Amino acid sequence: MTSSLDTTHEPTRLAINTPHRFYRGGERILAFRGLAVPEGFDGHRPEDWIASTTRLFAEGGDGITRLPDGSDLPGALAAEPTAWLGAEHVEAHGVVPGLLTKLLDSGERLPVHSHPDRSFAKAHLHCDNGKTEAWIVLEAEPGATVWLGFREEVDPDTLAELVEAQDDRLLAALNPVQVQRGDAVLVPGGQPHAIGEGILLLELQEPTDLSVMLEHERFGLEEAHAFLGLDRPLALRSVDHGPLTPSALEDLRCRWTDVKGVGPALPTGAEAYFRAQVVRPTGPSPAASVTAPAGFAVTVVVEGRGTLATEYGAASGAPIDIACGDVLLVPHGAGGVRVTGDVTVIRCMPPAGTTVA
Ligand SMILES: [Zn+2]
Structure with a gap:
């Protein structure tokens, strides 16, 4: 590590960090960041991983943030943990941020998926974090929609059948939620969800890349990656079978643009x-x-x-x-x-x- 102690007092501008993903998007991130679309842009850079110490579960394992001096963020944190994170944080959580932040531009609808909660991740994936996430909507096309939680209870046999069929019934079983700039939505671990086309989100997550891809076939995802390497029935046990009622859904929403100060x-x-x-x-x-x-x-x-x-x-x-x-x-x-x-x-x-x- 070459950075002096002083650098840990300074705000650091972070460059864009957009690993290749299976789904389309990325132009809204470039526009938001004030960057031109590069020549030969492959159209599959829909996520900017910000201050990341997390790697992709599949798709090449990229994702770690590099600082302007060329060091990677995990190394920088390890060298000066208290200055970066504060003594109280290090005491409670160790030398990890405990957070993954992304910009996400949905150039197409994302597949219906869910993420394990902490107890499932601990029990079956040797991981202390699940992946509760939250969406802060920065931009949305008119009528843009996200989907969250099953509207009615879906019993395990029915869920297995819907996942086997890989048809439109999975999306239709979820609560549709129209969103616009200013909305914020909390997505608890276990809740099935999907993000519709035409939305730029600031997304916060527990720092893992653990996803159960309930829809995977139409996105060309391999089954081994779709179910975290677990047997499918076990992976599906991580999914909340609902229902997520209107009042429970309301508790997961707020408006960030209402805040003053x-x-x-x-x-x-x-x-x-x-x-x-x-x-x-x-x-x-x-x-x-x-x-x-x-x-x-x-x-x-x-x-x-x-x-x-x-x-x-x-x-x-x-x-x-x-x-x-x-x-x-x-x-x-x-x-x-x-x-x-x-x-x-x-x-x-x-x-x-x-x-x-
Ligand atoms: Zn998700």
Whole structure:
């Protein structure tokens, strides 16, 4: 490691990190990030893995974030864990962020799938994390839809039959939810779901790539990868058979655009897994400013422009210019963060240190 201690006080701009995926998308990510579509773009770069210490389960195993100095993020964290993550976090969670953040652009509807919850992952996959995830909708085509949870209870034999048939009945069995910019949806481990075409999400997840691909045939996925290498009946036991009622669904939704000042972007049920915090200065622009507490935070500018200053390090004396589409990793050691201007930032953070995984 060549980085000096000072670098752990500095917000670090992160380059795009888009591994090849089986489904289409990526142009909305490039546009959001202010990048041109590169020549020869293969159209299968629908996910930008931000501050990632996670590798793809299949499809080549890419995904780890590299910092501007060429080091990889896991190595940088291991070299200076307290400065990056804070003592409380390291005590509770170890030298891992405990969080995977992505931008996701659905260039086509994603397959119906689910992710194991923590207890299933511990029991059958030798993994402490399942994959509860959450979607913060940044852009959506008119009428864009996501699907979440079975509308009616689906018994194990029926689920096995639907998965065997690989037809449209799986999607039809889920609750459709129309979404627009400003929506946020929590997707608990076990709940079957799908993301419709035409949506740009900021997605928070437990840091695994464990998916049960209930629909796999039409996307050309191999069965061994579709079911985590488990026997199919065992893999299907990780799926919540429902029903996910309208009131339960309502508890999984909120509006991040309603927050003024500093406040949560996600429903309260997310807090055991990760936190997303909206930071939006209020008052007369452009002088308005607001301060958020110290913390390891994937910081995504989702609207407008302004500046970001930190309590410690170079950015304490010389605020950094920020604009929509910027992605910065802010270490805990940078201290409190002051955001100024007509700008909205979402800070994606691990669960609080006291919530032991
Ligand atoms: Zn998912």
